[in-house]
Amino acid sequence: MEWELQSDRPIYTQLVEELKRRIISGYYRPGEKLLPVRELAQEAKVNPNTMQKALAELERQNLVFAVRTTGRYITEDAELIAETKKEFASFHVQTYYREMHALGYGKENMIELLSEYEEECR
């Protein structure tokens, strides 16, 4: 799994998103132990402080928790994960609809373009 970071937004914000994506997609399982901050940072080619900042934010949202000297783990609260996933999906549905609607595209166009892209990917 890759860490694709752009330069047009704060890195730690992008790290929060990618970590969240990995949790709600199931790539990281509930209760799973994460790699240490320093290694995660190395993987993402980022400063440990920056990764720490991202993890602190996920902790604030209860998606991960730290056991001092032992390591950091994904939450076991499956309901929270499901809820977060739902919010994440809704956000993207809204964004897509609103951006396309603002350009004058209607529902049919949105679906059509989506289908075309899907075929392109296959």
Added chain:
Amino acid sequence: MEWELQSDRPIYTQLVEELKRRIISGYYRPGEKLLPVRELAQEAKVNPNTMQKALAELERQNLVFAVRTTGRYITEDAELIAETKKEFASFHVQTYYREMHALGYGKENMIELLSEYEEECR
């Protein structure tokens, strides 16, 4: 038309996007004269320097041009506008598809959720 600015990304980046959105949606017409930087900045509740930075970027992309002492205008290059619109739309199609796909949603789900949201808006 409102200037909705979030705090999680550089403001001038968001200004570039909003201005581009207004151009490719036809809200600003080809050749149309824009309000002076200072007024646009006031509208968006932003510092003139920040608005200037955004306009300079649009100028770099040839979407607007400045006539020194007279004002700033939208390009008359309809083809460039159409091309930019196409790119903008493709970007959102891709983003939506890839984000949802990463969460395990398939094409049918993507369409279903989109339809639901569309009804919600009506």
Added chain:
DNA sequence: TTTCTTGTGTCATATATTTAGTACAATAAT
């Protein structure tokens, strides 16, 4: 001509972000 408006440039300052380096406490591993 004089005045006003335009885009543009510069300087200073404040804040946010990112990296680098270091250090510490707690506990697991030896």
Added chain:
DNA sequence: ATTATTGTACTAAATATATGACACAAGAAA
């Protein structure tokens, strides 16, 4: 008991972003 690993905290420095306050040149408007 000693060592290594963990999260965490702190300082310093570099860069990016945003605002504020000016100033200037060139053309439009008076």
